[in-house]
Amino acid sequence: EYWCVDPGTDGGSRLCRDHEPAGTRVDPKCRTNYYSPSDLTHMRCLGGYWDYTAKCLPDCGRVTPDGMGLAVGGERVRRGVLPWHAGIYTKTVQRNTTLYEYQQVCGGTLISSKVVISAAHCFWTALEKQLPASQFAVAVGKLYRPWGDPVDQAQKS
Numbered sequence: 001e002y003w004c005v006d007p008g009t010d011g012g013s014r015l016c017r018d019h020e021p022a023g024t025r026v027d028p029k030c031r032t033n034y035y036s037p038s039d040l041t042h043m044r045c046l047g048g049y050w051d052y053t054a055k056c057l058p059d060c061g062r063v064t065p066d067g068m069g070l071a072v073g074g075e076r077v078r079r080g081v082l083p084w085h086a087g088i089y090t091k092t093v094q095r096n097t098t099l100y101e102y103q104q105v106c107g108g109t110l111i112s113s114k115v116v117i118s119a120a121h122c123f124w125t126a127l128e129k130q131l132p133a134s135q136f137a138v139a140v141g142k143l144y145r146p147w148g149d150p151v152d153q154a155q156k157s
Contacts, residue, residue: 002043002054003027020045028054033083035059058113060084079143084110088118089137089147102137102147110140 002016005025016026026043030036034056044051086108091100108118116138123131139147142154 001029001031003029005042022047026050028056030056032080033059060110083141086110086116086118086138086140087142087145088116088122089139090135091137092135100137104145104147108138116140 003013003026004016004020005027006012006014013027016024020026022045024045026045028040028043030040036054036056040054041052043054087104088106088108089102089104091102093099094101106118106122108116108122110116123136125131137147137156139152139154139156142149142152144152147156
């Protein structure tokens with residue numbers, strides 16, 4: 001996140017806008033579950049360009065220290081504590097429509113920005129053997145089991 005320091009205030013800052021005037025000073029900060037491999041120093045707008053661009057990387061595999069409490073399966077869970085958790089869903093066409101119905105069948109683990117691993121039995125049956133990928137969908141960042149829960153801010157594929 002970029003926090004612009006308001007000139008003429010005693011340390012006041014605000015979220016930066018899309019365009020800032022020359023001379024603007026920014027205090028960059030990494031969001032939750034991200035980190036910077038080096039110290040994030042002030043950025044300045046000079047001649048229409050930032051003197052450097054702060055970079056934050058995903059902090060994979062580290063438990064987030066706090067969050068909003070929720071209950072899932074009788075266990076206390078907090079929003080964002082396990083950001084690498086993925087839900088694996090089967091998708092089937094609803095009768096007499098072209099809409100899909102989703103049902104969570106397994107969990108998985110996000111191991112890179114585009115790869116989720118899960119147990120083989122999630123994608124296999126004794127009759128059909130390996131099931132086609134087109135029968136599945138994946139969601140990360142979900143808090144609630146229903147695929148279309150309006151409270152979730154999930155990424156889905």
